[in-house]
Amino acid sequence: MSTPDHTSALRGAGLRVTAPRLATLAVVEAHPHSDAEAIAQKVREDLGTVSRQAVYDVLNALCDAELLRRVSVGGRSMQYEIHRHDNHHHLVCRSCGRLEDVPCAIGASPCLIPHDDHGFEIEVADVVYRGVCSACREASAAADGLAPHAAAPVPAGSVGTTAPAGTLPAHRAPQTP
The missing domain is CATH 3.30.1490.190 (Ferric-uptake regulator, C-terminal dimerisarion domain)
Structure with missing residues (x-):
């Protein structure tokens, strides 16, 4: 998605087109799955004077407008990607x-x-x-x-391990002690 695409996406979502919103979309497009702090740092590098809180507010607005999507993988900070529906x-x-x-x-x-x-x-x-x-x-x-x-083979379906490439772990019934 290019800047003209970002501009039309913002307008289509009923949001004003602002430099922080355009910069945030561009950063997430270029660096998918980044966390808010990394996005804020890059936006500040690109724009100069924009507060961390302003970038966090932009991230929330873009997620609410379904232009960005939050990705939570547990145990890690929230990450963001372009919401492609x-x-x-x-x-x-x-x-x-x-x-x-x-x-x-x-x-x-x-x-x-x-x-x-x-x-x-x-x-x-x-x-x-x-x-x-x-x-x-x-x-x-x-x-x-x-x-x-x-490397030692890992049995498919083992808890906390991976299955061989191209396969999915087998679903197993819980074992009783």
Whole structure:
């Protein structure tokens, strides 16, 4: 999205076009999944005199207008991305914190449909896949003196681990002690 696109998006959302709003959209476009502090720092570098609070206010306004989307992956500060009104999930590395978008699987997704919605009108289901990225696996293997492919295999579905590439962990019933 370019500056003219940002301008029309702001106007389309009924928001005034301001330098802090344009700069914030540009920063999030260039650096998706950044936290508010990193965005504020970059906006201040780009514009000079703008307060951290002003950038936080802009982030909230842009999220309320659905131009930005908050991404929460638990245990980390809120991160932001351009709200594309698509349906995608996220991959997060447990080692370095890298966060990546991943398209949803096509077809029926029974795990995204609750058995009992308790009267809620479901608006969105967020999925976060946690694991270890290839760079961290390679660094770990190198530190252990192993070739990256020689790292010990991890059983699919193990809690707190990753499944082999291209597979999803198997759902297992809880084990009784």
